[in-house]
Amino acid sequence: MAAGGRASGRPAKKKGPNKGTGGQKRRSLEGKGATPPAHMRHWFKDKSRSERIAREDRGGTTGAGGRAPARRRSEDAPEYIGGRNPVLEALSAGVPATALYVAQRIDNDDRVRDAIKVATERGVALLEVTRDKLDRLTEGAVHQGVALQIPAYEYAHPDELIDLAHDAGEPPLIVALDGVTDPRNLGAIARSATAFGAHGLLIPSRRSAGVTGGAWKTSAGTLANLRVARAANLTAALREYREAGLFVVGLDGEGTTEIADVQLFTEPLVIVVGSEGRGLSRLVREHCDVVARIPMQAAAESLNAGVAAGVTLYEVARHRRR
Structure with missing residues (x-):
């Protein structure tokens, strides 16, 4: 007898394949086909969604250079x-x-x-x-x-600002913002516009500050009583205002007319405030009847947009009181 009790010279009995090796059934060795694309794999989408939510909870996804890009806020978000x-x-x-x-x-x-x-x-x-x-x-x-x-702000249509003036029996006074991207400037301009009797603000839908929490905060609540309209194209909106009988006065540090010499302040009017430093864009400037500047004694690059709007609106109110 050999070690282990097996008779010598007797061939060992051949065992069958173990389960799980794939050898018992031929079908087990057949391929499952090509891997489906990501959009067809529900488990892939669930995993991606979970990873995205986890990244947002940590402060956003990481972009080039290891920086986390700013999270885009939905327009419907509070x-x-x-x-x-x-x-x-x-x-x-x-x-x-x-x-x-x-x-x-x-x-x-x-x-x-x-x-x-x-x-x-x-x-x-x-x-x-x-x-x-x-x-x-x-x-x-x-x-x-x-x-x-x-809640998210509900913007008016540009025509509604003219209707508000007509309902009040007053010549329209609208303040348009061209390239003003700081919400605090929008809030400050809203305070001045309310104080001096403007009928509303007009802002472009792109590359402009909106009515955000920062704007509400700076406005000290005056945005609750002042309508803000939004236009897909600011120059097109200004053109339609001119066709409706309004004059457009742009504010720019390189304007050829001083603010005190503008003769249109008692007329139906749109005051366009440009961004600090850059001023009015070329297309907006071309749609202005007058481009005015505020003279300054001390040397300065430009006035803050909110300050420039306040000075001009006071001048308009002074002329209209006459």
Whole structure:
């Protein structure tokens, strides 16, 4: 007997293939065909979606050079105003708010108590959240423990601004923004426009600041009482305004006429404010009846767009009071 109890000289019994080797059934060795493309693999889409959500939670996908590109905000997404004074001013001015966020264990003062009172009276939802949550909602801006959620702004049609003037029995006064990309400038211009009787703002839909939380904050609530219209093409909108009988006065540091010498301020009017530094674009300048400048005694490259709009609107109001 050989080791293990096997009789010597007797051939060993041949075993069949083990399960799982693919040898038992010929079909098991056949290929499954080409791998389907990514868009046909539901598990691929689910995985990609999960990875995308995880990246967004970490602050966005990483682009070239290791930098995280800015997250694009949907036009339908709500905006947030942060800060005790801005929140109270917005609530008191009737800004259409949907929720008031208050930080846990906040150090209350009169502004916080008044904001909560006004929000409660208006039926605005009150939510207590962590400061980290407020940091995310306000995108890192100073919020002092309170933030106000407002719905996405509903822009008017450019023709509606003329209708508002006609309903008031006044010559139209519209302020158009050309290349003004800072929401704080839009908010500051809205304050001046409201103070001096303008009937609305006109902004292009591209390469321009919109009515965001920053604009609401700087406007101190005046955007609640001033209509903002948006045009797909600013020059086309200005051309239609001129066809409707309005004059267009552009503001530019290289203008040939001083603001005090403009003779059109009592007429139906559009004031076009250019961006700081670049001024008016070429096409917009070509659609202006007058390009005016604000003379300055001290040497300076240009005035801030909000300041230039305020000076000009005061001049318009002064002429119209006559």
